[in-house]
Amino acid sequence: MAKVPTVAVTYARNGTSTSSNELGMRVMQERAYEKRGEQYLLIKSPPASGKSRALMFIALDKLHNQGLKQALVVVPERSIGSSFADERLSDFGFWADWTVVPRWNLCNAPGGDDGKVGAVGKFLASEDRVLVCTHATFRFAVERFGIEAFDDRLIAIDEFHHVSMNPDNKLGNHLGQLIARDKAHIVAMTGSYFRGDSEAVLSPEDEARFEPVTYTYYEQLNGYKYLKYLDIGYFFYSGSYADDILKVLDPTEKTIVHIPNVNSRESTKDKHKEVEHILDTLGEWTGADPVTGFQLVTLPDGRVIKIADLVDDEPAKRDKVSAALKDPAQKNNRDHVDIIIALGMAKEGFDWIWCEHALTVGYRASLTEVVQIIGRATRDAAGKERARFTNLIAEPDASDEAVREAVNDTLKAIAASLVMEQVLTPRFEFKLKAPTNTAQEGFDYGEGGYQPGKANVGFNETRGTFQIEIAGLAQPATAEAKRICQQDINEVITAFVQDKTTVERGLFDEELVPEELTQVKMGAIVRAKYPELPLEDQEAVRQHAVAALNFTQQAKAAILNGGETTEGANTAFVDGVRRFAMDVRDLDIDLIDRINPFSEAYSILAKTMSEASLKEVAAIIGAKKLKMSPEDARDLAKRAVIFRNERGRLPSLTAADPWEKRMAEGVEFLRRMKAEAMDG
Structure with a gap:
């Protein structure tokens, strides 16, 4: 099984995300605290970046300086309540300490929700x-x-992605009511905020009320002291995954293994035997530790490793193991445990700083879940230089009745990897190339500095932001379109790469004209997500999304073709972006639209999947090739009108340029459809 990472990112380790200011705040916390006066705050920041402490700073200011009566911190499960235990913030320079009277930390209280609801009522009436x-x-x-009852109080919602505007989501409904009443303050916090994932978290009107505080994954990881390399990859197996797992599971790495859900295609339907098989594959089982409950396995080289089994359903055993993993005395002990095997546990809120490898078997249906699992491996710890996430997926087998399901899982895994690339690499800011442009403070323009008349690529390492000039780029006009281009481009890309037909065509349609995806498909997705935007702004958002996706892909190609690896300098990705920008004569939006965003994903797929399976997938997708839809024809016709306005003629069906020919086919499709309707 070839180990070809789909994403390989290198970080600078400049220490900024773990250093504190005079008030004891790290960079993200300071950024959030600056917005403490806002009534509605949305903090989007990775796992381990300090969101819980950021909330403490903000809440204390609201209670002491903004006139709020009380603060209620709301977490998805009891175990996460420990993140909001007492903190002596004054020891680090802040002007107050965070204290929770024990009776009001209901995550620690015995009994069910009924008694705890009564406790909330008593709290609201207390001082x-x-x-x-x-x-x-x-x-x-x-x-x-x-x-x-919650007027003049702060409601802080942790792991905010659990909220949804779905009518069946009661927390989402209550949040909407709180915003409509407009008498409470709300701080929402999340490390995985994908509105393109499934249900929208907030309605557009409610979301507009929130002031966002964004701290990117790149900023977080770039500012670590120890972790420098992060690899993310999907790899394929045939037969039972337990037989192939050692091809990606290295027992010398601290690893969390998430075995498949029992209802998934990858599961053998006997989760306990799967765990036993993994233990047997690793080495010889020699008993269980009587104190921790960890399984002891002797490897072929004689070393004994400790494995925590969180799959076991027997409450006494699993509770002992779970308690041992949470033992605060062992938090900084790298040798406490070596491998954790879980099914539904050890994801959200689970803190094991030594984890170097998050190995997940089977496709996960939610991007949010993928982000949470990756977050287990991206903690900073002494001596931990590299981390990786591996998604182990069953190869499609032509003899298997579920082959189409396998193909779908493969496409979803590719989509997830493309999204994670956008999340983990620096952000892009695109500018229209103009003679009046000048160098911007804080940006490094590479060797030779800023050069008027050329394709300038500036990079601000501190904030992890590129600034790239593109000729012909549409600029957003309204405040909402500017906000989307600055903060929500990854949301647009998420929706685009999760569109099944788009991925299928981008990977396997040899006759594809790239503009059908970059202009027609991306255009349709932008219109669906932001129907309230003017047409000009929709086009600006489309162009920015396509540029961000294609720059990431071309930078990856430049790195691979240049022979650089993650062992090189942390500038590899930056150099890759510059190389792409400099290698073209004219960096304009038309050139970017002519790039298939999935070409690099296909090259990775070809290296990780067997040739026979790759051909099988291509054949399955090719067999259901769709004819042109009326919607696509209308989009092509609209592009044809733009073409006519620019060239003084309509596109030609006999044109040598494939995109011009495709637009002409769209016009012809509509003409025939209209004629058939008239013939009736």
């Missing part, structure tokens, strides 16, 4: 300031006491 409870307890409390 105490801070309460911590689960999402469920808060939902029931709102239902019992009404929205108005």
Whole structure:
């Protein structure tokens, strides 16, 4: 099984994300605290970046300086409540300490939600300031006491991606009611915010009320002291995954293995035997540690490793193992455990700083879940220089009745890797190339500096941001379009790469004209996501999204073709972006639109999947090749009108240029459709 990472990112280790200012705040926390006066705050920041402490700073200011009565911290599950335990913030320079009266940390309280809801009522009537409870307890409390009971209070919602505007999502409904009443303050926090994932988290109107604080994965990882390399890859196996798992599971690495859900295609339907098989494959089982419950396995080289089994359903055993993993005395002990095997646990909120490898078997249906799992491996720890995430996927087998399902999982895994590339690499800011442009402060323009008349690529390492000039680029005009281009481009890309037909054609349609994806498909996705934007702004958002996706892909290609690896300098990705920009005569939006965004993904797929399986996938997708739809024809016709306005003629069906010919086919399709309708 070839180990070809789909994403390989190198970081500078400049220490900024772990250093503190005079108030004891790290960079992300300081950025959030600057917005502490906002009534509605949305903090989007990676795992381990310090969101819980950022909330403490903000909440204390709201309670002491902004007139709010109380703060309620709402977490998805009881275990995460420990993140909001007492903190002596004054020891690090802040002007107050964070304290939670023990009776008001309901995550530690015994009993069910009914008694805890009563406790919320007592808290609201008390003089105490801070309460911590689960999402469920808060939902029931709102239902019992009404929205108005939370007036003049701060509601802080951790792991905000659990909220949805789906009518069945009660927390989402209550949040909408709180915003409509407009008398509470809300701080929402999440490390995995993908509105293109499934249900929208907030309605567009409600989301516009929130002031965002964004701290990117690149900023976080670039600012670490120890972790420098992060690899993300999908690899394929045939037969039972347990037989092939040692091809990607290295027992010398600290690893979390997530075995497949019992209802998934990859599962053998006996999760306990799967765990036993993994233990047997690793070495000889020699018993269980009586204190921790960890399984002891002797490797072929004689070394004994400790494996935590969180799959075991027997409560006493699993509780012992779980308690041992959470033992605060062992948090900084690298040798405490070597491998953790889990199914539904050890994801969100699970903190094991030594984890070097997150190995997941089977495709995960949610990007949010993928981000949470990757977050387990991206903690910074002494001596931990490299981390990786591996998605082990079953190869499509032509003899298997579920072959189409296997193909779908493969395409979804590719889509997830493309999204993660955008999330983990620097952000892009695109500017229209103009004679009046000048160098911007804080940006490094490479050897020779800023050069008027050329394709300038500036990079700000501190904020992890590129600034790239592109000729012919449409600029957003409205405030909302500017916000989308600055903050939400990854949301657009997520929706684009998760469109099944788009991925299929981008990877396997040899007759594809790239503009059908970059202009027609991306254009349709932007219109669907932002129907309220003027047409000019929709086009600007489309162009920015295509440019961001294609720059990332071409930078990756430049790195691979240049022979650079993740062992090189941390400038490899930056150099790759510059190389692409400099290698073309005219860097304009038309050139960027003519690049198939999936070409590099295909080259990786060809290296990781067997040739027979790759041909099988191509054949399955080719067999269901879609004819042109009326919607696509209309989009092509609109592009044909733009073509006519620019060239003074309509596109030709006999044109040598494939995109011009495709636009002409769209016009012809509509003409025939209209004629057939008239013939009736």
